[in-house]
Amino acid sequence: MTTARPSTPPDPVAGDPRGSRSGNRTAGTKGVPRALREQQIIIAALEEFGRHGYSTASMAEIARRVGVTKPMLYTYFGSKDGLYTACVDHIGPRLLTAFGQAMASNPPRDQLPHAVLTALFQTLEKQRHAWFVLYDRTAPPGSAPWDAARRHREAIDALAAAGTTALLRSQGNHDPLDADALKHLWTGTVSALVGWWISHPEVSAHDMSARCARLLSVVRNGA
Numbered sequence: 001m002t003t004a005r006p007s008t009p010p011d012p013v014a015g016d017p018r019g020s021r022s023g024n025r026t027a028g029t030k031g032v033p034r035a036l037r038e039q040q041i042i043i044a045a046l047e048e049f050g051r052h053g054y055s056t057a058s059m060a061e062i063a064r065r066v067g068v069t070k071p072m073l074y075t076y077f078g079s080k081d082g083l084y085t086a087c088v089d090h091i092g093p094r095l096l097t098a099f100g101q102a103m104a105s106n107p108p109r110d111q112l113p114h115a116v117l118t119a120l121f122q123t124l125e126k127q128r129h130a131w132f133v134l135y136d137r138t139a140p141p142g143s144a145p146w147d148a149a150r151r152h153r154e155a156i157d158a159l160a161a162a163g164t165t166a167l168l169r170s171q172g173n174h175d176p177l178d179a180d181a182l183k184h185l186w187t188g189t190v191s192a193l194v195g196w197w198i199s200h201p202e203v204s205a206h207d208m209s210a211r212c213a214r215l216l217s218v219v220r221n222g223a
Contacts, residue, residue: 092149131190
């Protein structure tokens with residue numbers, strides 16, 4: 001399922017790797033340990049890939065956000081494909097762990113969606129666009145970036161499928177097609193919520209969790 005990337009206002013913080021294409025960059029290029037520099041690059045790349053998709057994301061812009069040269073990106077990651085793969089390998093396991101922990105906490109069945117959403121918002125608090133890196137359909141099919149994103153999506157989707165199946169079975173519904181349809185509905189809803197959140201940078205993860213609790217209550221109660 002594809003979801004349009006929302007437009008977002010520029011980040012006003014100069015030197016923040018999450019800034020817009022027009023923001024100032026102040027990060028230095030010397031005296032930074034390689035591991036830290038790689039993390040800075042990945043954070044900036046998550047923003048760029050998440051905003052614009054693999055196909056139109058700019059390596060030059062990623063370098064500019066971090067305050068390094070474009071050749072340095074290739075020195076560290078080899079290629080655009082390598083950097084994209086590093087990005088999905090950065091965010092995918094974090095989301096998978098967060099979702100798994102939320103489900104393992106055994107909340108009441110009707111509270112499971114909220115628990116998972118809360119885990120999502122907490123994980124993405126400082127890198128909201130990262131969700132759309134995993135769910136980007138602009139990477140060339142069969143390429144390393146495409147395969148890496150697919151692998152992480154499938155792991156997350158498997159958890160979503162387990163949750164939706166359990167929710168339906170708790171209500172006496174054992175139809176596998178209903179479960180599959182509900183999983184797709186859930187994934188689309190999550191993407192829509194993240195897109196709304198990106199468009200409202202003033203809303204914290206805590207606030208989003210509280211907002212979703214209210215919205216889910218409306219859905220459950222039908223009022």
